Amino acid sequence: MQTLSQYLNQAQLSPALAALLTTLANSSKDISQAVRKGALAGVLGVAGTENVQGESQKKLDVITNDMLKDALAADGHVRALASEEEDEVVVLGDKGEFLVCFDPLDGSSNIDINSLVGTIFSVLPAPVGEISEQSFLQPGRNQVAAGYVLYGPSTMLALTTGKGVQLFTLDPVSGEYLLTVAEVQIPKDTAEFAINMSNQRFWEAAMQNYIADLIQGKAGPRGKSFNMRWIAAMVGDVHRVLSRGGLFTYPTDTKDPKKPFKLRLMYEANPMALLVEQAGGKASTGYDTILDIQPEQIHQRVAVILGSANEVDVCLEYHGR
Numbered sequence: 222m223q224t225l226s227q228y229l230n231q232a233q234l235s236p237a238l239a240a241l242l243t244t245l246a247n248s249s250k251d252i253s254q255a256v257r258k259g260a261l262a263g264v265l266g267v268a269g270t271e272n273v274q275g276e277s278q279k280k281l282d283v284i285t286n287d288m289l290k291d292a293l294a295a296d297g298h299v300r301a302l303a304s305e306e307e308d309e310v311v312v313l314g315d316k317g318e319f320l321v322c323f324d325p326l327d328g329s330s331n332i333d334i335n336s337l338v339g340t341i342f343s344v345l346p347a348p349v350g351e352i353s354e355q356s357f358l359q360p361g362r363n364q365v366a367a368g369y370v371l372y373g374p375s376t377m378l379a380l381t382t383g384k385g386v387q388l389f390t391l392d393p394v395s396g397e398y399l400l401t402v403a404e405v406q407i408p409k410d411t412a413e414f415a416i417n418m419s420n421q422r423f424w425e426a427a428m429q430n431y432i433a434d435l436i437q438g439k440a441g442p443r444g445k446s447f448n449m450r451w452i453a454a455m456v457g458d459v460h461r462v463l464s465r466g467g468l469f470t471y472p473t474d475t476k477d478p479k480k481p482f483k484l485r486l487m488y489e490a491n492p493m494a495l496l497v498e499q500a501g502g503k504a505s506t507g508y509d510t511i512l513d514i515q516p517e518q519i520h521q522r523v524a525v526i527l528g529s530a531n532e533v534d535v536c537l538e539y540h541g542r
Protein backbone atom coordinates (compact mmCIF):
# COMPACT_ATOMS: atom_id res chain seq x y z
CA MET A 222 0.00 0.00 0.00
CA GLN A 223 1.23 3.49 -0.82
CA THR A 224 2.37 5.58 2.14
CA LEU A 225 1.43 9.24 2.48
CA SER A 226 5.01 10.28 1.76
CA GLN A 227 5.09 8.16 -1.41
CA TYR A 228 1.78 9.72 -2.47
CA LEU A 229 3.05 13.26 -1.79
CA ASN A 230 6.26 12.55 -3.72
CA GLN A 231 4.45 11.48 -6.87
CA ALA A 232 1.64 14.06 -6.65
CA GLN A 233 3.75 16.77 -8.32
CA LEU A 234 3.36 19.20 -5.43
CA SER A 235 5.86 21.89 -4.61
CA PRO A 236 8.39 20.56 -2.07
CA ALA A 237 7.14 23.25 0.35
CA LEU A 238 3.51 22.07 0.16
CA ALA A 239 4.56 18.42 0.49
CA ALA A 240 6.61 19.34 3.58
CA LEU A 241 3.73 21.29 5.12
CA LEU A 242 1.26 18.44 4.56
CA THR A 243 3.76 16.06 6.17
CA THR A 244 3.96 18.38 9.19
CA LEU A 245 0.16 18.46 9.48
CA ALA A 246 -0.02 14.67 9.16
CA ASN A 247 2.70 14.14 11.77
CA SER A 248 1.01 16.53 14.16
CA SER A 249 -2.26 14.63 13.73
CA LYS A 250 -0.49 11.43 14.82
CA ASP A 251 0.43 13.14 18.11
CA ILE A 252 -3.14 14.44 18.47
CA SER A 253 -4.45 10.93 17.80
CA GLN A 254 -2.30 9.65 20.69
CA ALA A 255 -3.57 12.34 23.07
CA VAL A 256 -7.20 11.70 22.10
CA ARG A 257 -6.75 7.93 22.47
CA LYS A 258 -5.27 8.22 25.98
CA GLY A 259 -8.35 10.20 27.06
CA ALA A 260 -9.00 10.02 30.78
CA LEU A 261 -5.67 8.22 31.34
CA ALA A 262 -3.81 11.38 30.32
CA GLY A 263 -6.17 13.70 32.21
CA VAL A 264 -7.09 15.48 28.98
CA LEU A 265 -10.89 15.26 29.25
CA GLY A 266 -13.20 17.96 30.61
CA VAL A 267 -13.32 21.72 30.31
CA ALA A 268 -10.35 24.09 30.30
CA GLY A 269 -12.26 26.78 32.18
CA THR A 270 -11.76 29.31 29.36
CA GLU A 271 -13.85 30.59 26.44
CA ASN A 272 -12.83 31.12 22.82
CA VAL A 273 -13.45 34.39 20.95
CA GLN A 274 -16.90 33.14 20.01
CA GLY A 275 -17.91 32.72 23.64
CA GLU A 276 -17.81 28.92 23.52
CA SER A 277 -16.47 27.03 26.52
CA GLN A 278 -13.11 25.47 25.59
CA LYS A 279 -12.43 21.84 26.42
CA LYS A 280 -8.96 20.89 27.61
CA LEU A 281 -8.44 19.01 24.35
CA ASP A 282 -9.44 22.07 22.28
CA VAL A 283 -6.60 23.98 23.91
CA ILE A 284 -4.08 21.10 23.88
CA THR A 285 -4.64 20.25 20.20
CA ASN A 286 -4.57 23.93 19.21
CA ASP A 287 -1.16 24.30 20.89
CA MET A 288 0.16 21.10 19.30
CA LEU A 289 -0.75 22.31 15.79
CA LYS A 290 0.52 25.81 16.46
CA ASP A 291 3.91 24.51 17.65
CA ALA A 292 4.20 22.12 14.70
CA LEU A 293 3.36 24.84 12.15
CA ALA A 294 5.74 27.33 13.77
CA ALA A 295 8.57 24.78 13.44
CA ASP A 296 7.63 23.87 9.86
CA GLY A 297 9.07 27.00 8.23
CA HIS A 298 6.63 27.12 5.28
CA VAL A 299 3.77 28.88 7.08
CA ARG A 300 3.64 32.66 7.43
CA ALA A 301 0.60 32.75 9.66
CA LEU A 302 -2.25 30.67 11.02
CA ALA A 303 -5.85 31.22 11.97
CA SER A 304 -7.59 28.87 14.36
CA GLU A 305 -11.09 28.53 15.74
CA GLU A 306 -9.45 28.64 19.18
CA GLU A 307 -7.32 31.79 18.58
CA ASP A 308 -8.85 35.27 18.90
CA GLU A 309 -6.67 36.70 16.14
CA VAL A 310 -4.42 35.44 13.37
CA VAL A 311 -1.01 34.29 14.60
CA VAL A 312 1.92 35.49 12.47
CA LEU A 313 4.74 32.94 12.59
CA GLY A 314 7.47 34.78 10.72
CA ASP A 315 8.31 36.56 7.49
CA LYS A 316 9.12 33.41 5.50
CA GLY A 317 6.85 30.79 4.02
CA GLU A 318 4.40 30.55 1.15
CA PHE A 319 1.32 29.46 3.05
CA LEU A 320 -1.41 30.48 5.47
CA VAL A 321 -3.09 27.68 7.42
CA CYS A 322 -6.60 27.76 8.92
CA PHE A 323 -7.72 24.99 11.25
CA ASP A 324 -10.30 23.66 13.63
CA PRO A 325 -7.93 21.73 15.93
CA LEU A 326 -10.68 19.61 17.42
CA ASP A 327 -14.01 19.36 15.70
CA GLY A 328 -16.88 17.81 17.61
CA SER A 329 -15.77 19.01 21.05
CA SER A 330 -19.05 17.93 22.63
CA ASN A 331 -18.14 14.33 21.72
CA ILE A 332 -14.88 14.31 23.71
CA ASP A 333 -16.35 13.38 27.06
CA ILE A 334 -18.54 10.61 25.62
CA ASN A 335 -15.63 8.92 23.79
CA SER A 336 -17.21 9.56 20.41
CA LEU A 337 -15.92 10.83 17.05
CA VAL A 338 -13.75 13.94 16.90
CA GLY A 339 -11.37 15.27 14.26
CA THR A 340 -9.06 18.01 13.03
CA ILE A 341 -9.95 20.09 9.94
CA PHE A 342 -7.35 22.13 8.01
CA SER A 343 -7.18 24.47 5.04
CA VAL A 344 -4.06 25.77 3.27
CA LEU A 345 -4.14 29.11 1.43
CA PRO A 346 -1.38 30.90 -0.48
CA ALA A 347 0.27 33.68 1.54
CA PRO A 348 0.13 37.01 -0.26
CA VAL A 349 3.34 39.04 -0.49
CA GLY A 350 3.86 41.83 2.01
CA GLU A 351 2.78 42.17 5.59
CA ILE A 352 0.35 39.56 6.92
CA SER A 353 -2.85 40.57 8.68
CA GLU A 354 -6.37 39.16 9.05
CA GLN A 355 -7.04 40.67 5.60
CA SER A 356 -4.50 38.25 4.05
CA PHE A 357 -6.70 35.31 5.07
CA LEU A 358 -9.88 36.69 3.53
CA GLN A 359 -9.65 34.68 0.32
CA PRO A 360 -12.46 32.60 -1.18
CA GLY A 361 -12.23 28.86 -0.50
CA ARG A 362 -11.55 28.35 -4.21
CA ASN A 363 -7.99 29.62 -3.47
CA GLN A 364 -7.19 26.70 -1.16
CA VAL A 365 -4.13 24.80 -2.35
CA ALA A 366 -4.90 21.89 -0.02
CA ALA A 367 -7.53 20.91 2.52
CA GLY A 368 -8.37 17.93 4.62
CA TYR A 369 -9.39 16.44 7.90
CA VAL A 370 -8.20 13.77 10.28
CA LEU A 371 -10.86 11.63 11.91
CA TYR A 372 -9.97 10.11 15.28
CA GLY A 373 -12.35 7.17 15.15
CA PRO A 374 -11.99 3.42 15.61
CA SER A 375 -9.17 3.99 13.15
CA THR A 376 -7.47 7.32 12.50
CA MET A 377 -8.06 8.46 8.93
CA LEU A 378 -6.75 11.37 6.90
CA ALA A 379 -8.82 12.77 4.01
CA LEU A 380 -6.70 14.96 1.75
CA THR A 381 -7.13 17.02 -1.38
CA THR A 382 -4.57 19.14 -3.17
CA GLY A 383 -7.10 20.01 -5.86
CA LYS A 384 -6.64 16.75 -7.76
CA GLY A 385 -9.26 14.46 -6.25
CA VAL A 386 -9.60 13.18 -2.71
CA GLN A 387 -7.53 10.42 -1.14
CA LEU A 388 -8.22 8.62 2.15
CA PHE A 389 -5.33 7.35 4.25
CA THR A 390 -5.54 5.13 7.32
CA LEU A 391 -3.00 5.41 10.12
CA ASP A 392 -1.29 2.06 10.66
CA PRO A 393 -0.87 1.84 14.45
CA VAL A 394 2.03 -0.60 14.03
CA SER A 395 4.26 1.32 11.59
CA GLY A 396 2.90 4.78 12.48
CA GLU A 397 2.49 5.49 8.74
CA TYR A 398 -0.55 6.84 6.92
CA LEU A 399 -1.38 4.31 4.16
CA LEU A 400 -3.56 5.07 1.14
CA THR A 401 -6.71 3.00 1.62
CA VAL A 402 -9.18 4.75 -0.74
CA ALA A 403 -7.88 6.47 -3.87
CA GLU A 404 -9.96 8.97 -5.85
CA VAL A 405 -12.99 9.08 -3.56
CA GLN A 406 -16.27 9.57 -5.45
CA ILE A 407 -19.45 10.61 -3.64
CA PRO A 408 -22.47 8.85 -5.17
CA LYS A 409 -24.67 11.40 -6.97
CA ASP A 410 -27.87 10.10 -5.37
CA THR A 411 -28.60 9.19 -1.79
CA ALA A 412 -31.32 8.19 0.63
CA GLU A 413 -29.57 9.50 3.76
CA PHE A 414 -29.53 12.95 5.36
CA ALA A 415 -27.96 14.57 8.42
CA ILE A 416 -29.42 17.55 10.25
CA ASN A 417 -29.95 18.48 13.90
CA MET A 418 -33.72 17.92 13.92
CA SER A 419 -34.12 19.58 17.32
CA ASN A 420 -33.72 22.95 15.56
CA GLN A 421 -36.58 22.28 13.14
CA ARG A 422 -38.84 25.06 14.38
CA PHE A 423 -36.05 27.62 13.87
CA TRP A 424 -35.28 26.82 10.20
CA GLU A 425 -36.33 28.83 7.15
CA ALA A 426 -39.46 27.68 5.28
CA ALA A 427 -37.28 26.25 2.46
CA MET A 428 -35.49 23.81 4.80
CA GLN A 429 -38.72 23.02 6.73
CA ASN A 430 -40.39 22.04 3.44
CA TYR A 431 -37.43 20.05 2.13
CA ILE A 432 -37.08 17.93 5.30
CA ALA A 433 -40.86 17.54 5.68
CA ASP A 434 -41.01 16.04 2.18
CA LEU A 435 -38.02 13.73 2.87
CA ILE A 436 -39.50 12.22 5.98
CA GLN A 437 -42.80 11.42 4.31
CA GLY A 438 -40.85 8.63 2.63
CA LYS A 439 -42.44 6.57 -0.13
CA ALA A 440 -45.85 8.18 0.38
CA GLY A 441 -44.46 11.71 -0.05
CA PRO A 442 -43.41 13.73 -3.10
CA ARG A 443 -39.91 12.16 -3.12
CA GLY A 444 -41.37 8.66 -3.45
CA LYS A 445 -38.61 6.97 -1.44
CA SER A 446 -37.65 6.39 2.19
CA PHE A 447 -34.76 8.35 3.69
CA ASN A 448 -32.60 7.42 6.67
CA MET A 449 -31.17 9.98 9.11
CA ARG A 450 -27.80 10.15 10.93
CA TRP A 451 -26.29 12.85 13.19
CA ILE A 452 -22.80 12.46 14.66
CA ALA A 453 -22.60 16.00 16.12
CA ALA A 454 -19.11 16.34 14.67
CA MET A 455 -19.02 17.69 11.12
CA VAL A 456 -15.88 15.68 10.51
CA GLY A 457 -17.75 12.43 11.19
CA ASP A 458 -20.78 13.40 9.14
CA VAL A 459 -18.66 14.54 6.18
CA HIS A 460 -16.61 11.35 6.39
CA ARG A 461 -19.81 9.33 6.05
CA VAL A 462 -20.83 11.46 3.06
CA LEU A 463 -17.44 10.85 1.41
CA SER A 464 -17.66 7.14 2.22
CA ARG A 465 -21.21 6.35 1.05
CA GLY A 466 -22.94 9.58 0.01
CA GLY A 467 -25.62 11.58 1.79
CA LEU A 468 -26.70 15.15 2.40
CA PHE A 469 -25.31 16.98 5.44
CA THR A 470 -26.65 20.35 6.46
CA TYR A 471 -26.35 22.88 9.24
CA PRO A 472 -28.82 25.44 7.91
CA THR A 473 -29.66 28.98 8.90
CA ASP A 474 -31.79 29.12 12.04
CA THR A 475 -33.31 31.73 14.33
CA LYS A 476 -32.56 29.92 17.61
CA ASP A 477 -30.17 32.70 18.62
CA PRO A 478 -30.89 35.77 16.45
CA LYS A 479 -27.31 36.97 17.00
CA LYS A 480 -25.97 33.67 15.58
CA PRO A 481 -27.94 32.60 12.50
CA PHE A 482 -25.27 30.10 11.39
CA LYS A 483 -23.24 27.52 13.32
CA LEU A 484 -20.38 26.31 11.15
CA ARG A 485 -17.28 28.38 10.50
CA LEU A 486 -16.43 29.33 6.93
CA MET A 487 -12.63 29.29 7.17
CA TYR A 488 -12.12 26.29 9.49
CA GLU A 489 -15.04 24.02 8.62
CA ALA A 490 -17.12 24.96 5.55
CA ASN A 491 -14.33 25.83 3.08
CA PRO A 492 -12.05 22.82 3.63
CA MET A 493 -15.01 20.42 3.66
CA ALA A 494 -16.50 22.09 0.55
CA LEU A 495 -13.23 21.60 -1.35
CA LEU A 496 -13.09 17.93 -0.35
CA VAL A 497 -16.73 17.41 -1.31
CA GLU A 498 -16.40 19.17 -4.71
CA GLN A 499 -13.18 17.29 -5.43
CA ALA A 500 -15.06 14.04 -4.76
CA GLY A 501 -17.85 14.96 -7.20
CA GLY A 502 -20.30 16.41 -4.65
CA LYS A 503 -21.67 19.92 -4.08
CA ALA A 504 -21.49 22.44 -1.22
CA SER A 505 -23.76 25.47 -0.91
CA THR A 506 -25.28 27.79 1.66
CA GLY A 507 -28.66 27.31 -0.01
CA TYR A 508 -28.08 30.44 -2.04
CA ASP A 509 -24.34 30.64 -2.80
CA THR A 510 -21.60 28.16 -3.63
CA ILE A 511 -19.48 27.92 -0.47
CA LEU A 512 -16.12 28.04 -2.26
CA ASP A 513 -17.04 31.33 -3.99
CA ILE A 514 -17.90 33.25 -0.81
CA GLN A 515 -15.69 36.29 -0.21
CA PRO A 516 -14.95 36.07 3.54
CA GLU A 517 -15.35 39.24 5.58
CA GLN A 518 -13.72 38.04 8.77
CA ILE A 519 -11.83 34.95 9.89
CA HIS A 520 -14.36 33.70 12.44
CA GLN A 521 -17.33 34.19 10.09
CA ARG A 522 -20.03 31.50 10.10
CA VAL A 523 -22.18 30.21 7.24
CA ALA A 524 -25.07 27.90 6.48
CA VAL A 525 -23.89 24.63 4.95
CA ILE A 526 -25.66 22.14 2.67
CA LEU A 527 -23.28 19.59 1.16
CA GLY A 528 -23.01 16.09 -0.20
CA SER A 529 -24.40 13.98 -3.04
CA ALA A 530 -24.73 16.30 -6.04
CA ASN A 531 -28.27 15.43 -7.12
CA GLU A 532 -29.65 15.61 -3.57
CA VAL A 533 -28.00 18.99 -2.93
CA ASP A 534 -29.64 20.17 -6.18
CA VAL A 535 -33.06 19.02 -4.92
CA CYS A 536 -32.51 20.89 -1.65
CA LEU A 537 -31.46 24.01 -3.60
CA GLU A 538 -34.68 23.87 -5.62
CA TYR A 539 -36.59 24.34 -2.35
CA HIS A 540 -34.44 27.45 -1.83
CA GLY A 541 -35.53 28.79 -5.24
CA ARG A 542 -32.16 28.07 -6.86
Ligand SMILES: O=P(O)(O)OC[C@H]1O[C@](O)(COP(=O)(O)O)[C@@H](O)[C@@H]1O
Nearest residue numbers: 326327328329330417453454455456
Ligand atom coordinates in the same frame (compact mmCIF):
# COMPACT_ATOMS: atom_id res chain seq x y z
O1 LIG B 1 -24.55 20.87 18.80
P1 LIG B 1 -25.02 20.45 17.46
O2 LIG B 1 -26.17 21.24 16.95
O3 LIG B 1 -25.25 18.98 17.35
O4 LIG B 1 -23.81 20.86 16.46
C1 LIG B 1 -22.91 19.99 15.95
C2 LIG B 1 -21.99 20.75 15.03
O5 LIG B 1 -21.15 21.58 15.83
C3 LIG B 1 -19.80 21.31 15.57
O6 LIG B 1 -19.39 20.38 16.53
C4 LIG B 1 -18.94 22.52 15.71
O7 LIG B 1 -17.56 22.21 15.85
P2 LIG B 1 -16.64 22.43 17.18
O8 LIG B 1 -16.75 21.24 18.06
O9 LIG B 1 -15.29 22.55 16.55
O10 LIG B 1 -17.10 23.70 17.84
C5 LIG B 1 -19.82 20.64 14.20
O11 LIG B 1 -18.73 19.82 14.00
C6 LIG B 1 -21.11 19.84 14.24
O12 LIG B 1 -21.65 19.56 12.99
Ligand SMILES: [Mg+2]
Nearest residue numbers: 324326327328
Ligand atom coordinates in the same frame (compact mmCIF):
# COMPACT_ATOMS: atom_id res chain seq x y z
MG1 LIG C 1 -15.74 22.33 14.49
Ligand SMILES: [Mg+2]
Nearest residue numbers: 305324326327
Ligand atom coordinates in the same frame (compact mmCIF):
# COMPACT_ATOMS: atom_id res chain seq x y z
MG1 LIG D 1 -13.34 22.88 17.29
